[in-house]
Amino acid sequence: MPVQSSKVADEGTANSAKARDECRALLDSLNKVTGCYKHLAIGVGGSSDCSNLRDELRRTRERSQDLAGVIRNKLTAVLRDKNLSREERAEMERLWVIFSSNLESFQVDMCKVLELGQGFPLSAAEKPLIQTGVSGGTSEVAARALSVQNIAHDTSLDVDNLDLDELEEQIETVDRMMENMEMKVNVLRWTVEAKGDAYHSVISNDASSVALLSAEEEIRGSRCCNRERCLVSMLFCTVALIAVVLSVCVVNLA
Amino acid sequence: MTIHTARIHTAKIQMACLAKMEKVIVAMQDPDIGVKMKYQKLLITAIPHAVTGTDIVEWLLQNLSLTEEESLHLGDLIVKYGYIYPLKDPKNFVLRADDSPYRFQTPYFWTSYKWPARELDYAIYLAKKNITRQGDLLDYEKDSYNLLHKRINHTWDFVVMQASEQLRAAKQRRKSDRIVLDCQEQAYWFVNRPPPGVINIMESAPKRNNIHTTKVKLNSAFYKREIEYYKKALTRSRVKSSMSLEGFVKRCDQYLLHDPIVSGCLPCNPWITSGTLFWTLNADIVTIPTRLRVERWAFNFGDLLHDPLGHQQFRYFLEREFSAENLSFWEACEDVQYGELSKVEEKVEAIFEQFLAAGASKWVNIDSKTMEKTLDGLQIPHRYVFEDAQMHIYMLMKKDSYPRYLKSDMYKSILARSIVPPETKKSMVPFMRWHRHANPGSAQMFYPKDGDGKGKDMTVSQLCRFSHPMANLGVFTGPNIPIHSEDAPSWSQSSLPSFCPGILPAATSPSCSCTDPKSLPLNTDEVSLETQDYTNVEDTKISENKEAEAEEDEFGWTTRC
Numbered sequence: 001m002p003v004q005s006s007k008v009a010d011e012g013t014a015n016s017a018k019a020r021d022e023c024r025a026l027l028d029s030l031n032k033v034t035g036c037y038k039h040l041a042i043g044v045g046g047s048s049d050c051s052n053l054r055d056e057l058r059r060t061r062e063r064s065q066d067l068a069g070v071i072r073n074k075l076t077a078v079l080r081d082k083n084l085s086r087e088e089r090a091e092m093e094r095l096w097v098i099f100s101s102n103l104e105s106f107q108v109d110m111c112k113v114l115e116l117g118q119g120f121p122l123s124a125a126e127k128p129l130i131q132t133g134v135s136g137g138t139s140e141v142a143a144r145a146l147s148v149q150n151i152a153h154d155t156s157l158d159v160d161n162l163d164l165d166e167l168e169e170q171i172e173t174v175d176r177m178m179e180n181m182e183m184k185v186n187v188l189r190w191t192v193e194a195k196g197d198a199y200h201s202v203i204s205n206d207a208s209s210v211a212l213l214s215a216e217e218e219i220r221g222s223r224c225c226n227r228e229r230c231l232v233s234m235l236f237c238t239v240a241l242i243a244v245v246l247s248v249c250v251v252n253l254a
Numbered sequence: 255m256t257i258h259t260a261r262i263h264t265a266k267i268q269m270a271c272l273a274k275m276e277k278v279i280v281a282m283q284d285p286d287i288g289v290k291m292k293y294q295k296l297l298i299t300a301i302p303h304a305v306t307g308t309d310i311v312e313w314l315l316q317n318l319s320l321t322e323e324e325s326l327h328l329g330d331l332i333v334k335y336g337y338i339y340p341l342k343d344p345k346n347f348v349l350r351a352d353d354s355p356y357r358f359q360t361p362y363f364w365t366s367y368k369w370p371a372r373e374l375d376y377a378i379y380l381a382k383k384n385i386t387r388q389g390d391l392l393d394y395e396k397d398s399y400n401l402l403h404k405r406i407n408h409t410w411d412f413v414v415m416q417a418s419e420q421l422r423a424a425k426q427r428r429k430s431d432r433i434v435l436d437c438q439e440q441a442y443w444f445v446n447r448p449p450p451g452v453i454n455i456m457e458s459a460p461k462r463n464n465i466h467t468t469k470v471k472l473n474s475a476f477y478k479r480e481i482e483y484y485k486k487a488l489t490r491s492r493v494k495s496s497m498s499l500e501g502f503v504k505r506c507d508q509y510l511l512h513d514p515i516v517s518g519c520l521p522c523n524p525w526i527t528s529g530t531l532f533w534t535l536n537a538d539i540v541t542i543p544t545r546l547r548v549e550r551w552a553f554n555f556g557d558l559l560h561d562p563l564g565h566q567q568f569r570y571f572l573e574r575e576f577s578a579e580n581l582s583f584w585e586a587c588e589d590v591q592y593g594e595l596s597k598v599e600e601k602v603e604a605i606f607e608q609f610l611a612a613g614a615s616k617w618v619n620i621d622s623k624t625m626e627k628t629l630d631g632l633q634i635p636h637r638y639v640f641e642d643a644q645m646h647i648y649m650l651m652k653k654d655s656y657p658r659y660l661k662s663d664m665y666k667s668i669l670a671r672s673i674v675p676p677e678t679k680k681s682m683v684p685f686m687r688w689h690r691h692a693n694p695g696s697a698q699m700f701y702p703k704d705g706d707g708k709g710k711d712m713t714v715s716q717l718c719r720f721s722h723p724m725a726n727l728g729v730f731t732g733p734n735i736p737i738h739s740e741d742a743p744s745w746s747q748s749s750l751p752s753f754c755p756g757i758l759p760a761a762t763s764p765s766c767s768c769t770d771p772k773s774l775p776l777n778t779d780e781v782s783l784e785t786q787d788y789t790n791v792e793d794t795k796i797s798e799n800k801e802a803e804a805e806e807d808e809f810g811w812t813t814r815c
Binding site: 034108 | 279280283284285288291294297301302303304357358359360361362363368369372374375407408409410411412415416419420422423424426427428430431434435438
């Protein structure tokens with residue numbers, strides 16, 4: 001995130017701008033981690049559930065906790081500053097709302113993971129996992145969450161028991177954190193206005209979304225198979241046309 | 255959006271059916287006895303763990319020992335609650351017992367009341383869909399999206415951020431997984447936010463106060479309350495169950511014949527058939543009441559008073575005895591009790607003047623103590639000022655006038671006059687199919703009109719050859735005899751012995767027997783032969799009379815069986 005408004009002479013505003021940008025950056029990463037956590041949580045109890053997944057969940061959760069702690073301190077500090085200008089305050093409140101929504105989602109996901117983890121213990125043989133059709137690994141998602149290239153899984157730990165106790169503790173921690181926040185800073189949520197899409201990049205015409213689109217269509221039956229075929233044939237035709245055009249140019253040049 | 259920490263952690267009641275369904279689903283996963291899994295073949299990929307509808311139904315049939323219908327229904331319920339979702343027709347959550355593919359839902363997306371689907375999550379899902387399809391949502395989704403955008407506008411940034419993040423995260427997975435994840439999420443939201451027209455299974459009836467939902471603090475105040483409650487409970491007067499049961503049995507015995515559901519009602523059950531004769535005969539004021547009704551007046555005083563006809567008769571009786579003012583007083587008190595609140599005061603005044611004041615026109619005889627109490631209460635007139643006096647008069651009537659009435663000539667004559675409507679019987683011989691159409695003409699002829707004694711004799715004689723003339727054309731042989739009272743029209747009695755095949759002579763006596771199944775087996779053989787003739791004759795008669803317009807006669811006599 002580029003540091004803006006550094007030309008402003010007033011140090012206070014420069015500081016606050018820096019704080020704001022830091023908060024934004026941190027929030028982005030928290031958002032990323034929460035999203036990934038949720039994505040991983042969907043797999044618990046399903047066919048892709050394994051100790052690796054539980055391990056990834058744990059690490060993602062820990063990272064999320066750390067981030068949350070840092071952001072909370074920063075935001076609380078900024079918002080308790082009485083000398084904040086109105087625009088700054090509005091901006092910080094907006095970030096605050098994003099932060100608390102993030103925390104809420106994260107907490108719900110944690111509770112669900114706890115329940116599902118207890119319901120589908122990996123070690124017990126009598127409770128097989130639900131065959132959901134998901135077969136691939138989730139390590140890439142976790143790597144994304146932790147902002148690392150690869151994840152090395154620590155298989156020696158007894159994942160189940162450790163994990164669930166810690167999880168409960170951490171849920172309590174997050175609970176207390178949220179209560180604390182409410183106590184210290186009084187943000188009226190309904191007065192906050194969302195900035196809209198300008199701030200965040202939106203995936204619109206990526207190839208990936210087209211791939212997702214076509215994936216959905218595939219499921220819808222043979223009618224879509226024809227569409228796939230149409231697309232493929234069209235591509236082929238365009239490639240052929242380009243080849244023809246190129247050859248004509250070459251011939252002309254030659 | 256407030257932070258609902260407390261709400262999340264108190265245990266909410268999960269619907270019991272969900273826990274059971276989850277058990278079934280887990281049992282299905284068993285590698286040995288579970289459902290057979292197949293591969294779903296898509297264009298490029300093959301996704302495992304697809305199940306066909308027939309497999310599901312068969313598994314349920316075998317493992318839960320159900321009938322086929324039951325297992326189909328159970329499977330359908332499991333699909334509707336979102337534990338299994340269809341692959342081919344994702345908008346239609348119905349279990350088809352053919353080879354249409356289904357897949358199991360991941361536990362995170364299982365239906366739950368503890369973790370109901372949040373608006374925020376729905377907003378994120380719609381935002382994701384909006385982004386990927388570039389605005390091409392379904393109508394109801396568009397509406398929800400706009401509504402949510404308005405409602406949770408303050409966190410809309412979060413919604414969009416999460417949506418894009420989740421999309422980016424999903425891109426890290428392989429293609430088949432992505433497809434499965436999309437299907438799962440779509441199925442989840444189909445169940446939790448159903449499109450208009452689809453039944454919402456998450457709807458529940460108003461919550462009852464369940465002891466598990468209210469946390470009780472076991473402190474001293476709680477125990478004090480409990481102690482008080484049980485102390486009071488000890489002092490309550492109790493009746494021995496043997497006594498109350500005896501009373502109950504007695505009552506049942508007494509009213510057994512009067513209950514239309516248990517003992518059947520004559521002439522026919524209006525709740526089942528379309529004949530409303532029963533209600534016409536038992537209308538409020540009829541000239542000729544039914545026997546059962548009149549007998550009921552003898553059970554207790556309340557029954558007499560609450561029956562309009564009985565009430566009227568009792569009044570005539572009291573008038574003859576010059577003690578009608580008691581009844582009038584009682585009626586007036588009832589009126590105050592149940593009447594309009596605004597008129598209570600004036601009614602109380604009127605009653606006082608008419609009945610209680612010294613030298614009143616209809617002075618009632620109340621004992622001095624009650625009179626004093628009532629006069630005191632008159633200072634503040636309300637509905638129940640006359641309660642004691644009314645009770646006194648009621649008891650007076652009950653102990654004095656009522657027994658005399660029951661012994662009186664008036665009562666006896668009306669009892670003698672009362673009729674027992676004949677019953678219409680079901681045909682005992684199954685292969686005989688009588689016409690179900692009413693013959694309004696014949697009904698009119700047979701039934702005595704109010705005050706009109708005999709029916710028309712000539713038509714009666716024509717149809718007399720059949721079974722009982724009172725009965726419908728649809729009736730014939732059975733040993734069931736219509737019940738007759740002594741003063742039933744004479745023609746019916748005369749025809750009875752001669753023309754009713756299969757009816758034993760003993761049964762011709764007018765006794766109360768609705769069904770006489772003992773006589774049936776003895777007679778079917780003889781009966782069948784003779785009925786053959788009757789069928790033919792009757793058919794012609796029916797066809798003749800059918801020409802007559804099928805209007806409802808005064809008694810609404812229609813079909814019979």
